[in-house]
Amino acid sequence: MxxxxxQDSDQEDQDLPMEIENGHISDNSSDYTSTSDRNSPDxxxxxxxxxxxxxxRDIPTTHGYLGKLNPLRGYTIFEDGDVLKVFAIYTNTxxxxxxxxxxxxxxxxxxxxxxxxxxxxxxxxxxLCANSxxxxxxxxGITMEIFEISHxxxxxxxxxxxxxxxxxxxxSKIENASARIKLVTVRIIAEPPIVSPLQDSQLLAxxxxxxxxxxxxxxxxxxxxxxxxxxxQYVFPSWVYDMNEVSYYIDILLDALSSYGKEYxxxxxxxLSYWFVQNYQLSHNERLKILGLKSTLERLxxxxxxxxxxxxxxxxxxxxxxxxxxxxxxxxxDGTQSNYVNPGGHVYETVTVLSAINFQLVxxxxxxxxxxxxxxxxxIQCIYCNKHLGWKFTxxxxxPKEFFGLAKSGFKVMSQDPPDDLSILK
Ligand SMILES: [Zn+2]
Numbered sequence: 001m002x003x004x005x006x007q008d009s010d011q012e013d014q015d016l017p018m019e020i021e022n023g024h025i026s027d028n029s030s031d032y033t034s035t036s037d038r039n040s041p042d043x044x045x046x047x048x049x050x051x052x053x054x055x056x057r058d059i060p061t062t063h064g065y066l067g068k069l070n071p072l073r074g075y076t077i078f079e080d081g082d083v084l085k086v087f088a089i090y091t092n093t094x095x096x097x098x099x100x101x102x103x104x105x106x107x108x109x110x111x112x113x114x115x116x117x118x119x120x121x122x123x124x125x126x127x128l129c130a131n132s133x134x135x136x137x138x139x140x141g142i143t144m145e146i147f148e149i150s151h152x153x154x155x156x157x158x159x160x161x162x163x164x165x166x167x168x169x170x171x172s173k174i175e176n177a178s179a180r181i182k183l184v185t186v187r188i189i190a191e192p193p194i195v196s197p198l199q200d201s202q203l204l205a206x207x208x209x210x211x212x213x214x215x216x217x218x219x220x221x222x223x224x225x226x227x228x229x230x231x232x233q234y235v236f237p238s239w240v241y242d243m244n245e246v247s248y249y250i251d252i253l254l255d256a257l258s259s260y261g262k263e264y265x266x267x268x269x270x271x272l273s274y275w276f277v278q279n280y281q282l283s284h285n286e287r288l289k290i291l292g293l294k295s296t297l298e299r300l301x302x303x304x305x306x307x308x309x310x311x312x313x314x315x316x317x318x319x320x321x322x323x324x325x326x327x328x329x330x331x332x333x334d335g336t337q338s339n340y341v342n343p344g345g346h347v348y349e350t351v352t353v354l355s356a357i358n359f360q361l362v363x364x365x366x367x368x369x370x371x372x373x374x375x376x377x378x379x380i381q382c383i384y385c386n387k388h389l390g391w392k393f394t395x396x397x398x399x400p401k402e403f404f405g406l407a408k409s410g411f412k413v414m415s416q417d418p419p420d421d422l423s424i425l426k
Pocket of ligand 1: 318387
């Protein structure tokens with residue numbers, strides 16, 4: 001995979017957050033160009049020839065580009081309110097609980113810090129992202145647990161998984177271990193239990209008739225009669241209470257996301273709230289707002305509101321319309337956007353869409369090192385300003401026959417301003 005040579009967007013400024021591209025920490029001092037982990041062209045051709053028909057969405061999830069990594073054991077969950085002094089990696093992006101971040105670190109000094117950290121049996125660091133103005137650290141972050149690690153040449157490969165939300169302790173000192181690795185003090189924010197809005201005032205006579213853990217909209221409908229009896233003692237109609245049940249919002253989200261492939265979307269309220277923010281096309285500010293919310297219900301409510309706002313995906317440089325979220329689809333079991341690396345070691349967070357406009361093809365299709373084995377790729381760039389947008393993937397014998405992988409660095413999500421309240425839901 002490649003990008004146009006004139007499209008190197010790596011940052012020189014050491015005060016800026018680490019360039020991860022949702023996966024890759026770049027460093028301009030690195031001259032790493034090895035590609036020995038990749039398949040040979042013959043191996044690629046053999047694989048390509050063996051694939052026909054509907055695409056196997058398991059294939060892109062293997063992330064074989066990181067080579068063989070050594071597994072680390074552990075699953076660390078902290079108590080609500082625990083205060084930790086830990087390393088934080090400062091990034092431009094976000095990863096939510098349950099999702100994986102593959103890191104490719106190329107700076108020798110920072111590699112030394114992380115290796116020393118891991119050698120002392122530490123597994124958990126914090127991912128802190130840039131605030132809405134990209135001028136500093138956002139107050140909320142995610143604890144990340146390292147579960148695989150390996151060295152490749154002078155690079156450190158790490159896979160870490162998001163565990164819990166946390167917030168920086170107000171007034172606590174931020175120490176710079178390196179330009180982009182900080183030592184910070186954070187407080188763990190545990191997920192509050194999901195409860196029904198009528199639970200605390202339950203009438204004893206109805207207690208056996210009414211489920212409080214409503215797991216899906218079907219259960220909510222089943223107990224509607226008892227809810228009506230119960231809610232009759234209040235001035236508000238029962239639908240007001242229904243709208244504070246997580247199942248109400250799960251139903252809206254699952255319905256709206258059905259084109260993504262229901263088999264890939266979790267139905268658990270908490271997991272769904274994170275899946276949405278990780279996969280739906282939201283602006284950086286919208287993602288920050290969701291990260292700052294306290295409960296699953298609040299996240300689901302805000303996400304349903306974001307669903308209703310018109311939004312487009314535009315060239316990051318000149319704002320030309322490229323596509324819109326209705327064209328996004330799942331091409332990997334990991335979801336609609338995943339991290340992939342090119343032979344030069346640069347990892348892109350890539351969103352798969354079925355169609356795009358205002359682009360031009362650059363060069364000829366190539367089948368070498370394709371992130372989607374079986375497909376040939378061609379670079380695409382903005383027809384107006386030549387900004388690198390991503391790649392077009394084509395195949396004669398696979399379904400779909402063509403699609404686009406848009407690099408997150410090439411486009412931005414533009415949305416309407418939200419209303420002041422949530423009345424849009426009514
Ligand atoms: Zn453009």
